[in-house]
Amino acid sequence: xxxxxxxxxxxxxxxxxxDLLRQAGWRVRVRPSPVNERRRAGETPRQYVLRLARxxxxxxxRVHASRWPILAADTTVAKMMPGGQFRIYGKPSHAxxxxxxxxxxxxxxxxxxxxxxxxAPGSGKIRSRxxxxxxxxxxxxxxxxxxxxxxxxSFDKAGGYALQGRAAIxxxxxxxxxxxxxxxxxxEFYRLWKLFEAEQxxxx
Numbered sequence: 001x002x003x004x005x006x007x008x009x010x011x012x013x014x015x016x017x018x019d020l021l022r023q024a025g026w027r028v029r030v031r032p033s034p035v036n037e038r039r040r041a042g043e044t045p046r047q048y049v050l051r052l053a054r055x056x057x058x059x060x061x062r063v064h065a066s067r068w069p070i071l072a073a074d075t076t077v078a079k080m081m082p083g084g085q086f087r088i089y090g091k092p093s094h095a096x097x098x099x100x101x102x103x104x105x106x107x108x109x110x111x112x113x114x115x116x117x118x119x120a121p122g123s124g125k126i127r128s129r130x131x132x133x134x135x136x137x138x139x140x141x142x143x144x145x146x147x148x149x150x151x152x153x154s155f156d157k158a159g160g161y162a163l164q165g166r167a168a169i170x171x172x173x174x175x176x177x178x179x180x181x182x183x184x185x186x187x188e189f190y191r192l193w194k195l196f197e198a199e200q201x202x203x204x
Contacts, residue, residue, distance in 0.1 A: 004197045010081045011060035011072040016164065017184045021071075024186055033072065037090075045086055046130045049115035054128050057117040059122065069095060070119040075183045077101075077159030079110040089159040092158040094154035098154035099145055105159060106140040112159070112181045120199060127192050131185040133176030135163075140170060 006026045010018055021028045035055045039048050056072035064070075075090040089105070092098035112135055117128040130175040148167065154160040161167035163181040179186045 004200050009060060009064060009066055009068045009070045010160045011056045011070055014073075014183050016162075016182050017073060020182065020184045020186060024190075026105060028158045029066075029068065031060055031064045031070075031109055033057075033063060035059050037074075041090060043109065045076055045088060045113045046115075046132070048088070049074040049076055049113045050117075050128055050130050053115035053117040054126055057119040057126050057128075061119055067121045069121055072119075073114060073184055073191070075112065075114040075158045075180075077105075077110055077112055079104065079108075091156055091158055092154055092160045095149050095154075098149050098160040100204045101160040102140060102145045102148070102154075105137050105161075106145070107137060109134055109136045110159070111135075114180045114183060116185065116189055116192065118189070118196055119197055123199075123203070125199070127195060128189050129185075129192060131177055131180045131188050133174065133178070133185075135171060135175075135181060136173040137170050144170075176188045 008021065008026050008030050009029045010021060011031055011033040017163045018028050018030055033056045035052065037052055052074035053072045055087060057070050060070050060072060081087050089101050092101055112133045113130060115130040117126050119126045151166055153162045153165045163171065177185045177187060
């Protein structure tokens with residue numbers, strides 16, 4: 001099997017996803033593709049992130065014609081609430097929202113879901129996967145939450161925190177892929193990439 005050059009268009013403005021890909025050996029072009037991210041009624045966290053990742057991959061292909069494959073991703077934080085319903089935590093737009101999120105995540109488990117969608121050039125075929133990681137926060141005091149929010153990490157992160165930043169000291173336990181919490185499950189992405197390589201070799 002011929003190895004396909006590791007070049008990719010990243011349909012995301014996330015510097016964390018870009019850096020993870022580059023560290024893993026990919027040449028990356030960043031081409032964000034905004035879509036309507038409103039959650040549909042009744043969608044599970046898994047269904048929600050999968051739909052958005054596939055939408056973003058398709059949107060990027062319409063705007064950016066390229067022979068490079070396109071990778072899109074979407075991450076959300078979810079917590080099971082009394083009554084069996086999930087509460088979805090997106091990116092807080094202000095300090096009060098970040099404070100509420102961190103209070104609710106404090107002292108318990110929540111889920112981080114990331115979906116990735118890899119679109120092949122030419123055929124336009126999209127392969128997608130969703131990955132779940134469970135994260136347990138330590139009990140956070142009001143002062144710890146306030147200090148963390150003032151540090152400025154909360155406002156472009158689902159759930160209002162960054163595992164790879166100062167919030168690492170709040171993580172009591174983690175079950176699953178750490179890179180998934182950062183925004184890109186690398187092992188799952190690599191499996192998709194190998195499928196892409198096999199398809200390209202078969203068609204070539």
